[in-house]
Amino acid sequence: MKGSIRVSAKTLDDAITEALIQLGVTSDRLEYEVIEKGSAGFLGIGAKQAVIEAWRKEEKKEEILKEAEPVVEEKPEKKEEKAEERKPEKEKPARYDKKKKEKKDSAKPAKEKAEKKSPETEEEVPExxxxxxxxxxxxxxxxxEQFIKDTLKxxxxxxxxxxxIDEDGALCVDMKGEHMGILIGKRGQTLDSLQYLANRVANKHQDGYVRVKLDTENYRERREExxxxxxxxxxxxxxxxxxxxILEPMNPYxxxxxxxxxxxxxxxxxHSEGEEPYRKVVVTLKR
Incomplete structure (x- = not known):
């Protein structure tokens, strides 16, 4: 099979997951053939790894608009080791103002509650x-509407x-027509650029902040899934x-x-690392 890869792992499920990551597809777009089911052996003796031949499912014409998943890369272990070796900060002297400490302690639970409420950091939410x-x-x-019509024309x-107008008060614009894949662009970059310009136009015509959301072919929902x-x-x-x-660079949304x-x-x-527009999400194991 053209474009196929051979993957081996301890179990069949692990082999399938590894194939999904290497090919950058979701499970509904993966096809594979089991070469070796694998076995645990007896007390670890004679154990065999599971082996599969995997490839991307051929896309139908109506599925061409669906975007590929972001590329991922493993973060070098050295950085993780440095984090483990990081020495704790020295404790501050015992002298302190009792009133200031009580005020700080009372404010601490509220702060922690606010931090747990939102899954993203403050830097992930534009002002x-x-x-x-x-x-x-x-x-x-x-x-x-006129700006979008003129641009597409x-x-x-x-x-x-x-x-x-959606429940948040944002202006939602849905576009229908032929060849919408051109309008979406690679991973939605063209659609995001047009949305940015539409926001600039909207905020020039009235006081207060207006948010514009552009969508076509239900791309936003499919991308989120x-x-x-x-x-x-x-x-x-x-x-x-x-x-x-480490995932590839993504926009804040x-x-x-x-x-x-x-x-x-x-x-x-x-957590996120880097500067816009190359900011990336890093997934790490909890200590």
Missing amino acids: KEKQVLAKVEDQTIQAV AMDMEVEITTS TLNHLAKNIAHKVKRNRRPV ERRIIHSALQSDPYVTT
């Missing part, structure tokens, strides 16, 4: 997204536009290999999806 959204005015909707694309599936596959690999895994997907996992934790 504008923290603002209270203004009511979207009719002139703003018309300006955004310049791209020789005929698209039907539908606008609505793909990222949730990826997060669980990566968590499984981290638990098995006990080594951190996609990083929050990964953080949320693994927030309740008792064995792994997530």
Whole structure:
């Protein structure tokens, strides 16, 4: 089979998971043939690894728009070892102001509660997204619709536009037409760029902050489902290999999806590293 890989592991499930990660696909798009089922042997003697031949399922025309999962890479062990060797900070002198300490202690539970409430760090939430959204005015909707129509017309694309206001007060624009894969771009980069420009146009036409969300072919929901599936596959690999895994650079919205997907996992934790637009999510084993 063209493009196939051969994977071996202790169990058949481990071999399938490894194939999913190497090929960068979700389980519904993986096909494989069992070469060797593997066996545990007797008291570890004569144990055989499971071996499979795996390949990507051929895409149908209507599935071409579906995006591939992000590439992942294992984080070098040396960095993890340095973190373990890091010495604890020296304790501060015993002299302190009793009133200040009581005030600090009373504020501490509230702070911890706030931190647990959100799966992502403050840096994952852009300042504008923290603002209270203004009511979207009719002139703003018309300006955004006209901007999108003019832009797509310049791209020789005929698209039907539908606008609505979601429960958060954001202006949602759904686009329908042919060749929407061009509009989405690689992992949604073209759609994200057009959304950024639409937000700039909207916020020039009224006071207060307005958020615009663009979507087509239900791409946003499908992308979120793909990222949730990826997060669980990566968590499984981290638990098995006990080594951190770094995902490819993502925008703040996609990083929050990964953080949320693994927030309740008792064995792994997530954080982000790097600067925009190359900021990445790192999945590590909890100590």
